[in-house]
Amino acid sequence: MYKLIFADDELLIRNNMMKGIHWEEHGFQVIGCYSNGDELLDALGAGLPDLVITDINMPYVDGIQVAKYLHYNHPRIKVIFLTGYNEFEYAKNAMEYGVSRYILKPISSEDIYQLLDETKALLDRENKDL
Numbered sequence: 576m577y578k579l580i581f582a583d584d585e586l587l588i589r590n591n592m593m594k595g596i597h598w599e600e601h602g603f604q605v606i607g608c609y610s611n612g613d614e615l616l617d618a619l620g621a622g623l624p625d626l627v628i629t630d631i632n633m634p635y636v637d638g639i640q641v642a643k644y645l646h647y648n649h650p651r652i653k654v655i656f657l658t659g660y661n662e663f664e665y666a667k668n669a670m671e672y673g674v675s676r677y678i679l680k681p682i683s684s685e686d687i688y689q690l691l692d693e694t695k696a697l698l699d700r701e702n703k704d705l
Contacts, residue, residue: 577602577625577698580618582609582641583657584633588680592628596684601691612636616644623649625698631658631665639665642672651701653694657682 579598583589589608598605606624609615613635615627627645631638642654655676656669669677675697676690 576604577695578606579603579626580607580615580624581605581628582612582615582633583630584610596687601688602695603691612638612641615641624652626653626694628655628657631656631660639668642669642674646672655690
């Protein structure tokens with residue numbers, strides 16, 4: 576089972592993602608759900624996830640800053656942006672910091688499950704090669 580952290584500043588989205596998505600059925604255990612990037616980065620001291628799904632535009636520390644920190648300090652952690660911002664500059668920064676996917680909201684649960692399955696398969700391949 577891979578570990579996952581989710582961060583979004585919108586309470587409704589956090590609640591829907593935590594209650595409406597069957598993470599375990601797709602190989603992931605949610606070890607944290609946070610309202611901003613500052614909380615997310617603080618939580619890394621308690622244990623590293625395999626996957627971070629985060630919004631871009633959040634208070635205190637945004638998703639770009641999270642991706643940058645992870646890219647330089649924990650490059651094996653996969654990062655997926657789930658955002659309402661379809662702006663080239665954000666996508667460019669995402670590529671610069673090795674973000675796996677840049678997904679626009681809204682997203683269906685079926686699309687989330689496909690994303691999880693693809694990410695799990697990638698993690699499985701990488702772990703097999705170790």
